[in-house]
Amino acid sequence: MDAFGGYAGNLRYYVNEARACGAVPILCSPINRILFEPDGTLKNLLGEYRNAVKSVADEMHVPFLDLWLRSTEYMEAAGEDAWDYFWGDGKARDYTHTNDIGGKLIAKFVALELLKAHIAPIQKHIKSDCIATPLPKPSGRKNQAENINDYKTIGLVNLPDLDRV
Numbered sequence: 001m002d003a004f005g006g007y008a009g010n011l012r013y014y015v016n017e018a019r020a021c022g023a024v025p026i027l028c029s030p031i032n033r034i035l036f037e038p039d040g041t042l043k044n045l046l047g048e049y050r051n052a053v054k055s056v057a058d059e060m061h062v063p064f065l066d067l068w069l070r071s072t073e074y075m076e077a078a079g080e081d082a083w084d085y086f087w088g089d090g091k092a093r094d095y096t097h098t099n100d101i102g103g104k105l106i107a108k109f110v111a112l113e114l115l116k117a118h119i120a121p122i123q124k125h126i127k128s129d130c131i132a133t134p135l136p137k138p139s140g141r142k143n144q145a146e147n148i149n150d151y152k153t154i155g156l157v158n159l160p161d162l163d164r165v
Contacts, residue, residue, distance in 0.1 A: 003048040003049045003051065003052040004048070004051075004052050004055070007049060007052055008052045008055065008056050011027060011052070011053060011056040012056055012059075012060065015027070015056070015060050015062055024119075024121070025060075025062050026062065026063045026064075026065060026114075026117075026119065027053050027056060027057045027062050027063070027064050027065070028053070028064075028065040028067050028110070028113075029046075029049065029050035029053045029054065029064070029065065029066050029067050029068040029069070030046045030049055030050065030053075030067065030068055031046075031067045031068060031070075031071035031098075031106060031109075032044075032045065032046055032047075032068050032071045032072040032075065033045045033046060033095045033096050034075055034082055034083065034085075034086055034095045034096075035095050040076065040079060041076055042072050042075060042076055046068060047068065049068075050066070050068035050069070054066070063117040063119055064117070065110060065113035065114065065117065066113060067106065067109055067110065067113065070109040070112070070113065071106065071109065074105070074109075074133065074135070077135050078135055081135075084099075084101065084102075085098055085099065085101055085102030085105055086098055086099060086102055087099050105133060108131045108132075108133050109133065111126045111128075111131045112131055112133070114126060115128060115131075
C-alpha cells in the first residue's frame with residue numbers, strides 16, 4: 001500500500017472514527033527495520049511511511065510519536081548489538097519483529113515520545129525514572145546471559161538464544 005495513498009487514507013479514517021467515538025487519537029510511526037548499510041547506518045525502509053504518518057498527524061492536529069526516528073538513532077548507535085533486540089535463532093535473523101527485550105525498549109520509546117508530546121491525561125501515569133534507554137555496553141555480549149536470565153524473572157520469554165551470546 002502506498003504510504004501517501006491508501007496508508008495515509010486509512011490513518012485519516014481511523015482518526016475520524018476515534019474522534020467520532022469520543023477518543024483522543026495519537027498517531028505513531030512504525031519503527032525502522034534493522035538492515036544495515038555498509039557504512040553502519042540503517043536502510044531507510046519505512047521512512048516514507050513515517051513521513052506519511054507525520055503528515056496526517058500535522059494535517060489533522062493529532063499528536064505524533066516518532067518511533068521510526070527513535071528506533072533508527074538507537075539501533076544505529078547500538079550497531080551489531082542491535083540484533084539482540086530482534087527475533088533470531090542464531091542463524092536466521094528477523095529484521096522486522098522485536099523479541100521481548102526489543103519490545104520493552106520500544107515501549108520505553110513510546111513513553112518517551114508521549115512525554116515529549118505533552119499529552120496530559122497519559123503523561124501523569126508515566127514513571128519517567130523507569131524509561132531510560134541506555135545503549136548496550138560494548139561488552140554487552142559477555143554480560144547478555146545474565147541480562148537474559150534477569151528478563152526471564154519478569155516473564156519475558158522471546159529472548160535471544162543464550163548459546164549465541
